[in-house]
Amino acid sequence: MKPLYLSHFTATTCVGRGLVAHLAALLEERSGLAPCQFETVSLDTCVGEVAGVDDECLPPALRDFDCRNNRLAQLGLAQDDFVATTAAASARYGRDRIGVFMGTSTSGILQTELAYRRRDPVTGALPDDFIYATTQNSFSVADFVRRTLQLEGPAVSISSACSSSAKVFGSAARMIETGLIDAAVVGGVDTLCLTTLYGFSSLQLTSTRPCRPFDRNRDGISIGEAAAYFLIERPPAVPWPDAILLLGVGESSDAYHMSSPHPDGLGARIAMEQALVGAALTPDAIDYINLHGTGTRSNDLAEGRAVLALFGEATRCSSTKGVVGHTLGAAGGIEALISALALRHGFMPAGANTTERDPAVPLAYLLHNDAQAPSRVLSNSFGFGGTNCSLILGRADRMAGGA
Numbered sequence: 001m002k003p004l005y006l007s008h009f010t011a012t013t014c015v016g017r018g019l020v021a022h023l024a025a026l027l028e029e030r031s032g033l034a035p036c037q038f039e040t041v042s043l044d045t046c047v048g049e050v051a052g053v054d055d056e057c058l059p060p061a062l063r064d065f066d067c068r069n070n071r072l073a074q075l076g077l078a079q080d081d082f083v084a085t086t087a088a089a090s091a092r093y094g095r096d097r098i099g100v101f102m103g104t105s106t107s108g109i110l111q112t113e114l115a116y117r118r119r120d121p122v123t124g125a126l127p128d129d130f131i132y133a134t135t136q137n138s139f140s141v142a143d144f145v146r147r148t149l150q151l152e153g154p155a156v157s158i159s160s161a162c163s164s165s166a167k168v169f170g171s172a173a174r175m176i177e178t179g180l181i182d183a184a185v186v187g188g189v190d191t192l193c194l195t196t197l198y199g200f201s202s203l204q205l206t207s208t209r210p211c212r213p214f215d216r217n218r219d220g221i222s223i224g225e226a227a228a229y230f231l232i233e234r235p236p237a238v239p240w241p242d243a244i245l246l247l248g249v250g251e252s253s254d255a256y257h258m259s260s261p262h263p264d265g266l267g268a269r270i271a272m273e274q275a276l277v278g279a280a281l282t283p284d285a286i287d288y289i290n291l292h293g294t295g296t297r298s299n300d301l302a303e304g305r306a307v308l309a310l311f312g313e314a315t316r317c318s319s320t321k322g323v324v325g326h327t328l329g330a331a332g333g334i335e336a337l338i339s340a341l342a343l344r345h346g347f348m349p350a351g352a353n354t355t356e357r358d359p360a361v362p363l364a365y366l367l368h369n370d371a372q373a374p375s376r377v378l379s380n381s382f383g384f385g386g387t388n389c390s391l392i393l394g395r396a397d398r399m400a401g402g403a
Contacts, residue, residue: 001173001278003245005235006393007089010080011337012072013226013324014048018079023341029369031323031352033210033222038192039110045206048224048325049192050075062147067108067135068191070144076189076227077148086149086185086231093182095152101172102142103158103165103188105329108135110193141189145229153181159329161383162292163251164188165228166332166391170249172232187229188330196223196328205296211326212353213293213319214300214365221294224325228333239396244340247376248279248392255386261299262386265306268292271388272310272378279376279392283311286392287374288348290339292382293319294326303380304361318366322352332381336391339377343395346373375399 010018014032015025025032033046056071077083090098115130134140142157156171158164165188172184200206200223207220232246239245251274254267261268276283289311292303300319307317320338327334342349348370357365375398382388 001248002177003235003247004173004176004232005239006230006244006246006340007233008082008085008231009229009337009340010076010082011226011228011334012050012076012079013327013334014050014224015324017075019341022338023345025323026338026341026349027369029350029352031210033325036197038197039194041194041197043197043201043206044208045201046210046222047192048222048327050225062144064131064134065140065144067111069104069108069141069189072191072225072227073141073144073189074148076229077145082229083149089183089231089233090151095150097153097182098151099153099172099175099181099184100142100146100151100155101158101168101184101186102145103168103329103332104138104141105159105161105164105190106193106196107138108140109195110191111135113194145185149185160387161385162328162331163381163383163387163389164329164332166336166379166381166389167251169246169391170251170389173246173249176234183231183233185229185231187227188333189227190327190329191225192223207295210353211295211322213291213295213321213351214304214358214361214363215354216356216358218295218297218300220296222325224327226324226327226330226334228330228337241397242344243396244343245394245396246391247394248275248281250274250278250390252388253386254388261302261382263302265302267386267388268303268380268382269306269310271390272306272380275378275390275392281376281392286311286315286376286378288342288377289315289317290335290377290379291317291319292380293321295321301361303382304363307363313362314364316348316364316366316370318349318351320349320351322354332389335379335381336393339379339393343374343377343393347371348374373398
């Protein structure tokens with residue numbers, strides 16, 4: 001694929017709002033995970049809850065979109081001048097030439113859960129003020145973001161579990177390549193709800209402590225919530241000194257099992273191989289891998305086997321879910337953003353909370369930040385049902401031949 005320019009990006013998670021907050025948490029190797037106090041949930045687990053979401057008020061024109069997911073979407077858009085930057089791009093290209101591609105998993109399902117508490121005691125009917133199309137519907141967040149940014153190009157939501165907001169990069173890249181659009185807003189928003197918290201708990205996949213991916217004693221995930229956004233365009237003739245480029249996208253669907261990965265990470269390996277092919281790179285060109293790394297026994301083992309088979313034991317890697325939690329449909333976007341920060345600021349982030357490497361997965365897993373500046377980073381996102389996506393990002397001024 002032809003490289004694309006990640007001209008602007010932002011994130012909001014449990015560690016804070018905007019790039020400065022996220023860079024500080026990464027450099028300090030600090031986790032934002034805390035014991036669950038969300039809503040009426042009574043579970044012994046830790047989560048990555050974003051502060052202040054319930055205080056967000058949507059504008060009157062978008063009141064029908066009111067739900068936790070869209071409140072977090074709005075909170076995320078308000079950071080790092082993302083709205084103003086997108087407006088400037090809209091003036092350059094035209095509103096109808098910028099697409100919106102958003103990943104989400106459960107979307108606004110919390111709004112439905114709350115509505116069920118208010119059912120008519122006689123008929124069971126949901127309350128009249130509950131609007132499925134603009135809340136729980138997976139397209140809701142893409143529609144909301146497009147309206148908020150006053151864009152008129154194509155809008156798409158992808159809901160493929162934990163690969164959702166990685167796959168949006170591929171969809172946007174294909175539309176730009178075909179000339180249907182000139183730029184795109186891509187990203188992901190996913191929020192805490194009872195369905196995911198109790199659902200993952202029922203599968204015995206949640207940890208009672210902040211998750212510790214690839215640790216010898218790992219025992220499950222910590223669910224988080226997040227909003228991440230990127231503006232992607234064709235690269236300028238002379239890129240900025242710290243320009244971050246999307247170099248490759250790899251996707252696969254092994255459909256091995258509804259909730260368990262292929263034991264040898266077959267689909268994961270195919271996605272990584274496809275990303276390398278798309279970027280015209282060999283495995284030794286990758287300096288750092290941001291692993292999917294959820295913290296469960298089987299997931300980390302399967303991904304580790306796939307990485308070892310393709311990259312060997314020398315490539316530095318870590319999972320940053322110990323910092324922000326597993327943000328499900330937003331995970332791909334958040335971890336691509338963390339990879340972009342690593343490239344821009346010249347370090348490789350540690351796997352927070354992980355203290356003892358698993359000898360069954362002999363990776364070059366980082367227990368502490370590595371000050372060596374990467375030139376190219378691979379970011380993995382693997383979801384339920386065997387839907388997998390890998391992204392390759394690079395810093396233009398550190399690559400032979402530039403962009």
